[in-house]
Each structure stands twice: as structure tokens, then as C-alpha cells.
Amino acid sequence: MKYLYIFIGGGLGSMSRFAIWRIFNYFNVQFPFGTLTANVISCFVLGYLIGIQLRTGFSDNLRLLLMVGFCGGFSTFSTFGSETFLMFEEGQIFNAAIYILASLLLCWLFIFLGIKLA
Secondary structure: OHHHHHHHHHHHHHHHHHHHHHHHHHOOOOOOHHHHHHHHHHHHHHHHHHHHHHHOOOOHHHHHHHHHHHHHHHOOHHHHHHHHHHHHHOOOHHHHHHHHHHHHHHHHHHHHHHHHHO
8 A cells, every 4th residue: 555655646746747847848948947946846845744744743654645756756866867967968068067056955955944944
């Protein structure tokens, strides 16, 4: 039964990430804002859930559904890695460096904010 919670949460997270990607793709944005946005939102949600879990706790099934499933399906490190690689391959060194720094700093910041706001 635990795998079902992860499966459902992961599916919802993946579909949400795809929706964000489609929005940015529709506007033909050249910088990978879709992946960055999904990762930052996922970090905030995960941080918020960690904060709630630390203060009040919640069921293991809810943890599996939201933290493992949804946040795991919504965030995407592999896409971040491939987009960064392609930027380097295309000679977009500055954009790749900005993307790496923005991803690391914003994701850390939003985990922190999520925990503090919970």
C-alpha cells in the first residue's frame, strides 16, 4: 500500500512539473525557467512539510504521498543536469553558471523558508 501513495504522489508531481514546463515552453523562454521554477517550488513545499512534520508530525502515508511522491516527482535534478550540460555544449557558459548558482541558492533558500513558515 505504501508504494501506491508514492505512485500517486509521484504521478501528480510529474504532471504538475510538465504543466509548468508547458507554460514556459508556450512563451518560448530560452532559459530553463520551467525546471528552475519546479525545483524551487518543490523545495519550498518539501521544506514546509518538513517544518510541519518537525512541529506536529503527520502519518507515514501522508509523508510518502507528499514528501517522497509529489516532491520527488515534481522536482527534477536530471533535467537540471541535462539542461546545464547542453548550455555548456552550446557555449552558453555564463547562462550555465547563472543556472547552477540560481538553482543551488534558490532551492536552499526555499527549503529554509518553507521550514520557517510552517
